[in-house]
Amino acid sequence: AQKVTQAQTEISVVEKEDVTLDCVYETRDTTYYLFWYKQPPSGELVFLIRRNSFDEQNEISGRYSWNFQKSTSSFNFTITASQVVDSAVYFCALSEADNYGQNFVFGPGTRLSVLP
């Protein structure tokens, strides 16, 4: 069965600090996809990144970076030099390759508060 764990319920940092959001997943499939979403106070979930299980290359996009490690089943998300606008709930999610749309499993989310 699939499962996504985000152990950090809430994190508070001061602006310009770096912060890492942890994500650990479980799946029996060899081919799967991992995602990160941002949910600002407005409520809409915004897609940030997708990573394929066969591509362990880390990715950087501006102040955002993602570290995918299959050996530890982790897909962590780091925000460098955090800003107040980064305050949101962040969700990690897992989707298996041939699930025909049924199982897009979300973690419980981590609420990030960036204080000025």
Added chain:
Amino acid sequence: DGGITQSPKYLFRKEGQNVTLSCEQNLNHDAMYWYRQDPGQGLRLIYYSQIVNDFQKGDIAEGYSVSREKKESFPLTVTSAQKNPTAFYLCASRPDRGGRSPLHFGNGTRLTVT
């Protein structure tokens, strides 16, 4: 611009009444989904549809019903049988049923039942 429109943004109902939440997409996506989010919690799948005139129950379908008569529309009815209907409801879509496609979300409807 393409996207998913959920309406209304806020909805108030009396206990015992059925209520229908609207979800329309112009992304030409095949698959559509309804999720429920309770305060401080993650998303739970209510129903999903991979194609017109077909839909499947998710993890918490009891007390809810859906229809998919058109590709663009996937309305959710919260019936009086749903014991705790007050929640934030999110509609999503996906280009196809393959696992690699990300979900695209609407802005959500916050339902309050008193």
